[in-house]
Amino acid sequence: MFYLLLKKELFIELRSKELILSMIVFGIAIVLSFSFSSDLSRVVVQNYASGMFWITVLFVATLGVHRSFAYEKEFDAFSMLVTAPIDRGLIFLAKWISGFIYLTIMEILIIFPFFNFLMIDFPLNISVAVITTLFSNLAVMAVANLVSGIAMRSNLSEILLPILFFPLVSPVIIAATQISKGVMLNEPYAFWEIWVLFLGSTIIISGLAGYALFDYLVEE
């Protein structure tokens, strides 16, 4: 059933492409704004680059996760989805994984403009950078989908989502920034190991909380 739900999420996007497109355009616009506003030496920008990257991800994830739940509002599709005889926690898991996939695609497409616009060097250890970024994406989307589940069916959900999401996701952004900084500056793993463990626990806690509590959020 999980694969069916995931397939549904991915197929909707494959047909419309509006989520991915808007995320990418918004992501590039933010990167461009950063490059305008950071007229600093390369060394300074290199130090701040990881923070800029995760702030970009934060904004784009907000946009993406809101749209992902807004789909369900149209024609009251969500009511139909929750009346299906399935474990509702799986809806959360499907949205989490699909959100993770969209976010990763967006990052793949903005990463070259990001490094080029800011005129900074790619990290030396690309594979570590990729793995840690994927890990951070998983944590960001776990919290994003949980918060979006809370905000989605209230009035003015588009305002409520960032208001709730930004403070709740702040530990994840701090951890992701520290990990990326460590990778960018080629620091040994021991320097940022604590943040990896930290992200791991956030993924487990948010994932379990989302899976267990989503049932109550979607109840009619």
Added chain:
Amino acid sequence: MTDFFQKKTNFIFLLSVIILSLINIINIIYNTPMIPDQHWAQKIFYVHVPSAWVGFLSYLVVMIFGIMYLNSNDDKWDNVGLAAAEIGTFFMALVLITGPIWATPIWGQPWIWEPRLVTTLILFLIYIGYFMMRAFGGYLERMKRNAAVLGIVSFINVPIIFLSVQFWSPEIQSHPQVEMAQQPSEILSPFLFSLFVFTMLYFLMIRYRIYVIQLNNKIKQNV
């Protein structure tokens, strides 16, 4: 207000809290020792720490009653959760006000990157979102469920937020790491008394607020 305090037990409770609060204020001003480097600024410690304790206690109450509401769907648990969230946020605001008042003469600036300060601020912001969610409305039962879930998620996040901030910049953690058990009795006793008075004040406030919320709900039902 009169209805609530016309009840003998509530009136005695109110009277006790007023008397205890007055004794507490006098005790803090006249009976606590002056710390050489901090002078009067240190006195705020007897208000700041109990406020933080009551604030976090209140958010724990929000989580517990959120779980109870989700399990039973009984409105009375939601009323307790809402009252606790409001009073908790009031005390958190007090923490955020008294903290900088203490910090300005001691640290030379009202705000620095410090885990407990930032954790409190983040939690405060989450609860502002909590009230906005309740205010923006939507279907009432759903909004109550969402509020209960948010109360649970927020409290689960407290240790995560705290650790994240603590790990980030350990070199600039200026918050006094006070080991209360090792303090002399002239500091420890008034501190514990203040903690007790604030807790009593909290229970009085929450009882009264629940009463007012129930009254409001009755009025809304009759309109």
